[in-house]
Amino acid sequence: MREHFPEAMTTVAQTEIDRMDNHPKDRYVAAVGIAGSADAIVTISLKDFASQILDEADVAVITPGQLAEQVLDEAPESIGYAVRRMSSRWTNPPRSPPEVAGLLAGHPTMAAAMGRTRALVT
Numbered sequence: 001m002r003e004h005f006p007e008a009m010t011t012v013a014q015t016e017i018d019r020m021d022n023h024p025k026d027r028y029v030a031a032v033g034i035a036g037s038a039d040a041i042v043t044i045s046l047k048d049f050a051s052q053i054l055d056e057a058d059v060a061v062i063t064p065g066q067l068a069e070q071v072l073d074e075a076p077e078s079i080g081y082a083v084r085r086m087s088s089r090w091t092n093p094p095r096s097p098p099e100v101a102g103l104l105a106g107h108p109t110m111a112a113a114m115g116r117t118r119a120l121v122t
Contacts, residue, residue, distance in 0.1 A: 010032055010036050012031040016035065022048060022050060033054065034059060041061050042067050044063055068117075069112065083097050098121055
């Protein structure tokens with residue numbers, strides 16, 4: 001993360017972490033989300049981020065599938081590009097874009113989004 005997204009690095013005071021009301025092991029993520037003015041925290045552990053403080057800060061908590069659905073609605077070419085790019089880099093064994101979408105559909109939250117994506121990359 002430091003190498004590829006240095007602008008995403010941030011720190012928060014322990015007092016900010018301690019005031020979070022979500023699951024204790026994920027409080028630092030919530031605190032950083034608020035400190036960084038995040039629109040959303042993407043996770044498969046929605047229950048660990050149930051938080052009045054995140055709600056009040058207007059930080060959404062969504063699954064990877066929900067994020068993919070939003071991107072498909074707003075910029076479907078981005079998802080198509082990403083899947084084609086993954087396919088071009090997958091060499092052992094080679095995978096076509098529809099195959100990559102099929103593999104991603106195996107993620108617990110991604111089936112619907114990747115079903116839509118297959119139509120874009122076929």
